Amino acid sequence: MKIKIEQKILAKNEDYALANRKYFKRNNIFCINMISSPGSGKTTILEQTAKAMKDKLNIAVIEGDLYTEFDADRIRKTGLQAVQIETKGACHLTAEQITKAVHKLDTANLNVIVIENVGNLVCPSDFDLGELVRVVVLSTAEGDDKCAKYPKSFVQADVMLINKIDLAQHLDFNIAKVKRDARKLNKDLKIFEISAKTSYGMNKWFNWLTLATKALKH
């Protein structure tokens, strides 16, 4: 019984995800689903990306949180459009919520939509939102054993951002081990070592985003 209900929920989600993906492709919008634990630095990465890319790409952000509009407010301060989804306790976003959030955006001339999922390394990985690319963020403060413990988030990602590289010197975090573990799960994973705080490595991420967005049009 439980399994049947879950299948029904996932099937309904899949319908919305397919429709979202068609919409994004038809409108040349590069849509990213960003997944991580709470506090890995997703919003700071997006603030820095917004500032650096504002003359190059028209980006909008959809923020997912259980409660509060904090993150959408932070993004709006950079000048970008942002829509906040409050899940009121639910542990992940759904494709239907994304469909509704996109309706609230001015999508004329939009190049990129980044969905910042609920801070949770488990549940969001089961829900396709219709994104074109999935980005998993792991901060050095979380420890270097997370790929094996939470494999699904890494298996399904296209890009991995290892954030808070500036803290690594104060931690027992073996970057080479994490990259090895991640590539064991997902040999095609594109990995960037960054610090959104100090800007370390951020240019490579910006370049990748620019090229990936351009590639969509061809």
Add this chain to the structure above:
Amino acid sequence: MKIKIEQKILAKNEDYALANRKYFKRNNIFCINMISSPGSGKTTILEQTAKAMKDKLNIAVIEGDLYTEFDADRIRKTGLQAVQIETKGACHLTAEQITKAVHKLDTANLNVIVIENVGNLVCPSDFDLGELVRVVVLSTAEGDDKCAKYPKSFVQADVMLINKIDLAQHLDFNIAKVKRDARKLNKDLKIFEISAKTSYGMNKWFNWLTLATKALKH
């Protein structure tokens, strides 16, 4: 339909939780359910607690992870009993899993069982495991906005450990704000500032654990 199924799952969980709680009380076992995001330092806190308390309290640990036996292995190296539960992808532990895990422990002369829940600040808070006390861990690296964003974990906790205090100097983490936010949600919350890595503040946590365990017998 979905709501009915959820109610059924939670009602079944509640039955096991009640039985667990009765068992713990009857046997004078102080049971703690420890909840946090991935990588907040729960296992390191337990390793340090195990080493410091080994002549004072007989502690056992039940480890919850999606996959791997890493954490139980770490605990066993300190000399404690540890049982690993692999949820195989599920985002939280259930009371039934705890009932079964307790059967695997030698409970003669046991004073404390610590359940290290799956690293997730959302889903575990909905599932009573039959614990006597709930401890939420927040690391300074996760940011100082987490109480408002994930209130349930803080509302339901008896104790909050603010871990990685040694990193706070490298971060924009306002400890006073976090304590204020947490107490706004839960005025009786007992808060300890600690660093499991440097031992900062750990003695206060050890003393609290010793006293709380003793109080159970009276």
